[in-house]
Amino acid sequence: xxxxxxxxxxxxxxAEVFAAxxxxxxxxxVTLLCxxxxxxxxxxxxxxxxxxxxxxxxxxxxxxxxxxxxxxLGRERRWQLAPERIDDARRSLDAIGRQWEAALxxxxxxxxxxxxxxx
Amino acid sequence: xxxxTGTDRIERSIDMKAPRARVWRALADTGEFGRWFGVSLAxxxxxxxxxxxxxxxxxxxxxxxxxxxxxxxxxxxxxxFHWHPxxxxxxxDYTQEEPTLVTFTLEDTADGGxxxxxxxxxxxxxxxxRREEAFRMNSQGWDAQVGNIARHxxx
Numbered sequence: 043x044x045x046x047x048x049x050x051x052x053x054x055x056x057a058e059v060f061a062a063x064x065x066x067x068x069x070x071x072v073t074l075l076c077x078x079x080x081x082x083x084x085x086x087x088x089x090x091x092x093x094x095x096x097x098x099x100x101x102x103x104x105x106x107x108x109x110x111x112x113x114x115l116g117r118e119r120r121w122q123l124a125p126e127r128i129d130d131a132r133r134s135l136d137a138i139g140r141q142w143e144a145a146l147x148x149x150x151x152x153x154x155x156x157x158x159x160x161x
Numbered sequence: 162x163x164x165x166t167g168t169d170r171i172e173r174s175i176d177m178k179a180p181r182a183r184v185w186r187a188l189a190d191t192g193e194f195g196r197w198f199g200v201s202l203a204x205x206x207x208x209x210x211x212x213x214x215x216x217x218x219x220x221x222x223x224x225x226x227x228x229x230x231x232x233x234x235x236x237x238x239x240x241x242f243h244w245h246p247x248x249x250x251x252x253x254d255y256t257q258e259e260p261t262l263v264t265f266t267l268e269d270t271a272d273g274g275x276x277x278x279x280x281x282x283x284x285x286x287x288x289x290x291r292r293e294e295a296f297r298m299n300s301q302g303w304d305a306q307v308g309n310i311a312r313h314x315x316x
Contacts, residue, residue: 138171138281139171142173143173146173146174146175146279147175148197148198148199149175149177149184149187150175150177151197152187152196152197153179153183153184153187154178
């Protein structure tokens with residue numbers, strides 16, 4: 043690690059959020075909910091490759107992390123993104139910044155891999 | 162990696178143990194650019210004023226297009242382009258939206274390596290909904306980051 047690299051201060055809450063997102067199915071659910079609106083378990087199930095029970099279980103993890111909330115719509119339970127967690131512009135900018143970090147990390151690996159292999 | 166995020170711009174930098182000429186080639190050669198960025202570019206070179214196009218190669222995001230208009234190219238020092246933040250959906254018309262400007266600059270470090278800085282500016286003109294979209298469409302970046310953080314915290 044170079045001296046210019048800073049590690050964010052440990053933040054248990056943030057770690058919980060990332061842990062919740064650190065699963066492909068949950069990331070997929072969050073991605074679907076990021077599009078906006080209130081989605082039912084049936085809608086979320088049909089958009090993923092896992093069972094209704096699996097979706098329910100993963101939503102519970104996301105609920106604990108404060109990433110989603112449920113809303114009663116008549117007799118049906120609907121799910122939506124918890125905006126205070128992800129939704130504001132600052133956070134999305136931070137997210138884009140993290141994407142740049144990931145891209146720069148890949149570039150670093152690429153140029154430090156030694157002799158150019160691309161031919 | 163340094164981070165400074167206002168509301169209009171994102172700035173990140175990283176030090177690499179590679180000479181400036183090597184890093185420049187990884188940026189300015191569209192084939193090499195595509196390999197680390199995750200895009201297959203049909204255009205052979207970055208030429209000021211011209212478009213560079215291709216498709217995203219991250220699994221699950223292949224339907225998204227990469228489309229950028231080259232702004233400046235200064236050998237081994239600076240490459241910049243305008244784009245709509247991150248992969249764009251061919252179904253959506255972005256022509257009414259202001260693009261952001263992405264600028265890469267290179268400088269030597271004291272130990273013979275290279276510091277690369279990337280600045281993306283102009284977000285204040287991008288609607289909030291669109292910024293969310295950029296985030297949503299590029300959750301691939303989150304995958305890697307989430308993996309790193311999860312390992313870091315021992316999840």
